[in-house]
Amino acid sequence: MYYAELKRANNELTGPGGDFEIVEQEILGNRIRAWKNAPPSVREVWLATLEFADRDYLVYHDEKLTYGETHALTNSVANWLFQQGVKPGDRVAISMRNYPEWMIIYWACCAVGITVVGMNAWWTAEEMAYALEDSDPAILFLDAERLARVRQKPDMVKGTKLVGVRLDDVPEDVIDWKDVIATGGDLPDIAVDPDSDACIFYTSGTTGFPKGAQLTHRGCVSNLFNMLYARASSALAVMYATGEVPPDPAPVPVTLINTPLFHVTANNCAAYAVTAAGGTMVLMYKWEAGEALRLIEKHRVMTVSGVPVMARELINHPDFEKTDTSSLLALGGGGAQVPPDLVLAIEEKVSTARPNTGYGMTETCGIITSVAADFYVDRPDSVGPAMPSYEAKCVDPDGNDVPLGERGELWVRGSSVIKGYINRPDATAESITDGGWLHTGDIAKIDEDGFIYIVDRKKDMVLRGGENIYCAEVEAALYRHNDVAECSVFGIPDERLGEEVGAAIVAKPGKQVSEDTIREHCGAIMAKHKVPRYIWILDEPLPRNASGKFLKRELRDRLSAKV
Incomplete structure (x- = not known):
């Protein structure tokens, strides 16, 4: 494989004068790696289009929409927001399906300079109420399903103006989207x-409550550059090794947006990348493999990126062989x-497409690592190397570096790491320490080529379909x-979703x-x-250790054998 060529490509691209030159900058009080040529904010990314x-x-x-x-x-929405008294630094929430309006409001x-609060469309009324109280947005853009949940707990939107998107009937207390986009005007300077x-x-x-991660403009733009670099370095390494020159100009991308x-x-990953390249976003209302195949054929989709179960369902769908996926x-x-x-099934079954993955988290505004094509096929159990805008290391429970190739918690530091969590200085201080190092909570190892392997999770968490x-x-x-x-809650392996939620419960005496x-x-x-499937x-107390903590791993192993 071309690992020497990949290092050569990295040195060329990130060195002085390179398109992806890396420098150290003062960011939020720490000296942090950053992309020298990255624009200062998301505004410039959008205006460039x-x-x-x-x-x-x-x-x-x-x-x-062109x-x-x-x-x-977007100009109309921005001007309307200013007319409502919303100022840079204020917050505006979006709670809806993957409609075009989501991206319009976001940009x-x-x-x-207005902050978007992206609300999980799966939340119940109670969960919505928590996030709205926590983030305190001036405006809430929402669709019919989310409006119905607001009606269940109307106190959640006291002081927040509501804008209805794609409503058949617009109530008196809700502003019609059509009125917002009729504002017109140029984008405020x-x-x-x-x-x-x-x-x-x-x-x-x-702690049982969701945390509002603060993704900065610098972090979002840096993540875009991480993704652009990943593609450029891989293509350059292959060219060095094989003489295969990438197409110039590159094809204009068409991407299926199949996750929320x-x-x-x-x-931050799919939408930013396709937008910066002037490509097309094909939006899905909800995931369904057969519908995804239809859209791929109809719109000549080039890229599909989601949680692994989606790729598996796509290539195993009865219509796969009958669908033109040559794009x-x-x-x-x-x-x-x-x-x-x-990874290997994608390589074998989709003649034109190469497998790819990225490892990251909300707290890094997107990816930490990326790997694709030949490199991924060669090391299918790896998530790839950390992007050059990061320092990455594995540490023991005391925070000491472990030797190369040994397991430890993965810590990263770079320009894409979030500022912190709103209203949660305790959680911020716990997650981001020692001069800007983010504790990922994942147990990993790093090999001699810098490729990272995620081997376990330190966090007590179930990862269900992403x-x-x-x-x-x-x-x-x-x-x-x-x-x-x-009660004790844990993950149960699931072939389709990766994990499902399992719960062991003991009732109170005399209760059922x-x-x-x-x-x-x-x-x-x-x-x-989140509702337990298993x-x-x-009828007996849960097993505990000497300190009184539940033996969750023992419990999970014993009960999961019965699934």
């Missing part, structure tokens, strides 16, 4: 601070470890049931609980995907 005015940008069902039409709409806000918050995305917290835009996978160049994704067999579900959050919900005495009542209880207070009602 004006040169693509006549190209198709957003496609949803039979609707199409870049020029989208810019006109409009970022382009004028605003200088955006690179270290101000571009958006706040919520990530589940170990309130996650960094779809927003596909890349298939893979992140959000969960891609099983090595799936969604982080913290066991403590589910346990907190279970304990709200009056008849539950003890059933699987149905537990599911009904959880479903009323938390999103459906429930064991035990």
Whole structure:
């Protein structure tokens, strides 16, 4: 393999005068690696797309918007927000499906320094209320499904103006989207601070409450450069090794957006990359493999990126062999470890597409690592090397570096690391320490070529189809049931989703609980995907260690054998 050539490409691209030159900058009080040529804010990324005015940008069902039409709409939204008294630094929330309006609102806000709060569309009314109180947005853009949840707890939007998107009937207390986009005008001329918050995305917290991660403009732009670098370095290494010259100009990308835009996978990675290249985003209302195949054929989609189960369902779908997928160049994704067999299956079954993956998290505005094509096929159990804008190391429980190739918690430091969590200085101080090092919570090892292998998770978490579900959050919900005495939540291996939520429960003396009542209880207070699929009602206390802690691993291993 071309690992020497990959190092040569890295040195050429990131060295003095390189397109991806790396420098150290003072960022939030620390000396941090950064891309010298990166624009200062998301505003510049969006404005640069004006040169693509006549190209198709957003496609949803039979609707199409060009870049020029989208810019006109973003200008209207930005001007309307200013008319409502919203200022740079204020927050605006989006709670809806993957409609074109999601991206229009996002770019409009970022382009004028207003912070976007991306709300999980799966949240229950109770979870929505928590996030709205936590983030305190001036405006909430929402669709019919989310409006119905607001009606369940109307106090959650006191002081917040509502804008309805794609409503059949617009209530009197809701502003019609049509009125917002009728505002017109040029984009306000605003200088955006690179270290101000571009958006706040919520990530589940170990305390039982989600944490609002502060993704800065610098971090979001840096993540875009991470992705651009990953492609450029891989292509250059292959050229050095084989003489194969990449096409110039590169084909204009068409990308299927098949994961929610309130996650960094779809927003910061897929959407940013295709937008910066002047490509087309084909939006899916929800994931369905057969529909994805239809869209790939109809729109000549080149890239599909989601959680691993999506790629597996795509290539195993009965319509796969009957569908023209010859436009596909890349298939893979992140959000969960891609099983090595799936890497090789993509390589074998999709004649035109190469497998790829990226490892990252909300707290890094997107990717930490990236690997694709020949490098991924050669090391299918790796997530690739850290991007040059990061320092990466594995440490023991005391924070000391472990030798190369040995396991330890992965820590990273770089310009894409978040500022912190809103209203949670304790959580920020716990996650980001020692001059800007982010503790990922993942156990990893790093080889002699810098390739990283994720081998376990330090965090007590279930990773279900790319969604982080913290066991403590589910346990907190279970304990709200009056008849539950003890409970322990853990992940159960699942072929389709990676993991499912399992729960062992002991009822209070003289009380009884059933699987149905537990599911009904959880479903009323938390999103459906967090509700345990596997429930064991035990008639004896949960096993504990000498300090009184539940022996969760022992419990999980014993019960999962019964699945």
